Amino acid sequence: MDPQVIIIGAGIAGLTAAGALAEKGHHVLILEKEAQPGGHVAQWDRLFPSRRPGSEVLDHIRKIMDGRVEIKPGIRINGIIAHDQDFTVLTEEGTSYTGQALLIASGFRLFQAERKEEYGYGIYDNVITSAEVETVFKQGKKLLTSKGTLPQRVALIHCVGSRDEKVGNLYCSKVCCVTGVKQAIEIKEQLPQCEVFSFYMDMRMYDRHFEELYFEAQKQWGVQFIRGRLSECSEAPDQSLIIKTEDTLTGRPLRMIVDLVILLVGFVPEPETGKLVEMLGLSTGEDGFILPSDEHYNDNLTTVPGVFLAGAVKGPATISNTIADARAAALQIDSWLKTKP
Amino acid sequence: MINFNFFVLPFTLGLIYVFLAVGKSWYRWIAALPAIDKVKLTNGLKHPGKIAAALREIFLESLIHRKMWKQNPLLGYMHMSFALGWFLLIILGNIESRYYSGTHLNAPYYPIFLKFFIHDKLVLFFEVYSVPFLFRFFMDFLLIFILSGLVLAFLKRKQSKWFGMKKTTSHHFTDRVAITTLWLIFPMRLLAESYTAGYYGNGGGFMTQPLGNFLVSLTPLPSDFVAYTMWWCYSLVLGIFFVMLPYSRYMHIPTEILLIFFRHCGIQPKKWYSSFSETEVQSCSRCGVCLDDCPMIAAGIQDSQAVYFISGVRDRYVPEEISQKCLVCGRCQEVCPVGISTDSLRLIKRREITSGQASDFRYLTNGHSGKGDVVYFSGCMTHLTPTIILAMKGILTRAGIDFIHLDADGSVCCGRPLMIAGKDRQANELIEFNKTLIRQTQARMLVTSCPICYRVFREEYNLPIRIQHHSQFLLNLIKTGKIPLQGHFSKVAYHDPCDLGRGTKTYEAPRELIGKVADLVNVREEREKAHCCGGSLGMFEASNSQRNLMTKAALDILVENQPETIATSCPLCKKTLGRHASMAVKDIAELVYEAIPRE
Amino acid sequence: MKDFGFTVQLDHSIDYDAKDKRMMRYVLYHEPSLDWCIGCGSCTATCSAGQFTLFNIRMAHTLLRRGETEKLKQELKKCMFCGKCQLTCPRGVNLRNVLLRINRAIELFG
Known part of the structure; x- marks a missing residue:
């Protein structure tokens, strides 16, 4: 039997929407490019602001949909044909799936930090990304330098690949500020003797409990915040790193030797999603993320009837935002299927 | 035979005027040359080899238009047909008039209006193979040659794409008058000669004779009157063109000849505006080849390319923005048919704007460098591309070279970024500082990763050691098996x-x-x-x-x-x-x- | 003098209204991208001259905006013009032209 709804992407947006649609009695199929569902959250250890394990949230979402939704992993889409009443998705393997509605929930990709060459990622072993920090924590390991020693001083660098005309990303990725604060606290939890510095342009603590987390980092954990953007990073002979920034509040250039540099990488559009955009004739903003048909009251709809959007395909989003958005998309799809002639 | 008619006056007066005007300009430019350039010029003119080389270049560039051919064959042909065609027409016309007048001394207008003054009343059959026939044949041939260029010039106005040009320059009033009269000269000559040949029923060539016969049969007016009017028109457009020439873009023709002599005598652009710069500026034909080859076109910038910049210099007003709106990449210089040093002209202007600005580098206290066989200067920008530094240091170490990384802790700028802004004087302070530092290393070679540094090291530093860009240095390491x-x-x-x-x-x-x-x-x-x-x-x-x-x-x-x-x-x-x-x-x-x- | 109940020591504060704003106007007119600055300090951190002396481009910009002409004049002389600042600016401010234009403004109004 053909599914009624095909969802592209089995991250939290796709899984949440699938669960909500299944509860309404729709037959849902999820196509996922990776071998395992769960998206980025599956790679993440704990979530801001409460620092609960990411697996808790993911397990909850999966519990709703398990047994009611079919997931096809390892799928590469190479064509979508829009008919009058339905859509046919063609895969590289030669299979095809037809559904009456299509939900694009294919998410985002993390900024490739190598592109910011002067920061030294991929060149110096002790420059790592926030995603790698999560992997270390998730594996229950200690955060160590490339030599296997405990870092005495760590620098967290905000806005890597975000708010940066030089890499073509003018937008703010929204979640890196609070992720940086969360990771700073987690590092202090794990390594109390380690000095943790945060280099920021602006601290954007816009959502509920974010500011409190920032305050906690200062009050309880002694995380130090320096207002200045990293300009260059170089390696000392002992593989520690020399970072150059301006301490803008004293108005003087600042050099610091640190054992580990953590780059808080932002969101960029997933290139695979770009192909879907072309196949369906959707439009994107200058930032490369997909534009909904109306940013306020139709933000799960696209200009193509029957094609819906959920989550970070529309730009950087937190997990709670994404879940709410996916449920809203499910409602929209449900009513669209019901009013369909 | 009276070889005079009043209609020759506009031409003759125009010709005298243009000779005086061009002569005055040449004299002024030569007189204004800096003393050293004057010495170079006088020495050069004593050297037959240099004169021959200059004449060869004048022939290739001013007549054949070799660089234009390379740019686009149609464009090359168009320019060649005008320049070479007209030149040969004058040469052949002079020889022909000697044949008819029997003397070497003819009034300057005589060869130009020869067909008015002579016409073969009788054409005998053996004349077909005789000298007049040959003259008539070749003169007609050259006229067709020029007219074909004219057709192309007209098409170029409409379809510049065919000529490999997306953009053509826009022109002043005097240019419009000059171009209009220039375009009219040869059609007028054609009409005047044809009507005359048609009126007499002989004397024309393979084109002018049949065309003349045909035109006379068409025209209701008395054909001698029409022919005479055409001669007047021909003389008038020539006269007007000559009078307008010194005030129009066509001044580039006599100026380029002088410029070629200057160059062959070893005169070069200076850091300030010299008489040589003025001849360069006046040699610009405003052809617009530099427009299409300018990378700024891709960005929609089309008001500051070399041709417009030079036109501003000529009129002695260049807005600062126009001077500064240029990559100084040198691409236009490569394609310029006249070979004008567009970049140095641009920098001269920038110096006028910024050379007075103060700088103070006293904070650079003489640091001391280590010693090494090779001194590696990575350059300011390279600090933002650490992979290059890492690779260079890795290779140098691997090759076992005793090197010192001079600017490991941050560079003192090489000076070129200041110079490209017109601040040569200020750059010199940095240059002197770096020179001292480099000398202290006692290295035998300076290697840099930055072409900006490399260029200024070579052009301005006068270092007694070898200077290489890393591409040359690494190639040598590979070739020597290091x-x-x-x-x-x-x-x-x-x-x-x-x-x-x-x-x-x-x-x-x-x-x-x-x-x-x-x-x-x-x-x-x-x-x-x-x-x-x-x-x-x-x-x-x-x-x-x-x-x-x-x-x-x-x-x-x-x-x-x-x-x-x-x-x-x-x-x-x-x-x-x-x-x-x-x-x-x-x-x-x-x-x-x-x-x-x-x- | 009217007693407001507090005093302001003028030499310690910026009297915004009394400052000469011609230079700021001139520079912003000719290089509007200066308005895009978010004061992150990348330019100052990477500055070549800044390796050898206290030279702060970000601060120079603020001095320009506040009409602190004298201080600005002294500061700007240190710039080597290498262009590294422009290559790091996350907002894409056309910094070399800013510096050129401030120099010009100093000549015109300084």
């Missing part, structure tokens, strides 16, 4: 940095070097014709979006043959191209370093 190579890249396209390529003519070393570690793919516009990456320090007045458009245009050409990697040899190019490229952009030092087997 570094082992193992890896091989497939399909690499090479981007010529402006200062390394056009700036120091270093085209082969980087290519040979890449050839050692990769398969080099062709790039449609490379070497002298390479596009600027858009990141040039010479540019002050472009917005980011405009720079991005230039970068994309350069990239579009680089990726035409589907390379897997783009290689360059400049940190600034690397950063600029890397922002928009969909494949890896690497410095050639990185390619070499990656090709060395790990120990």
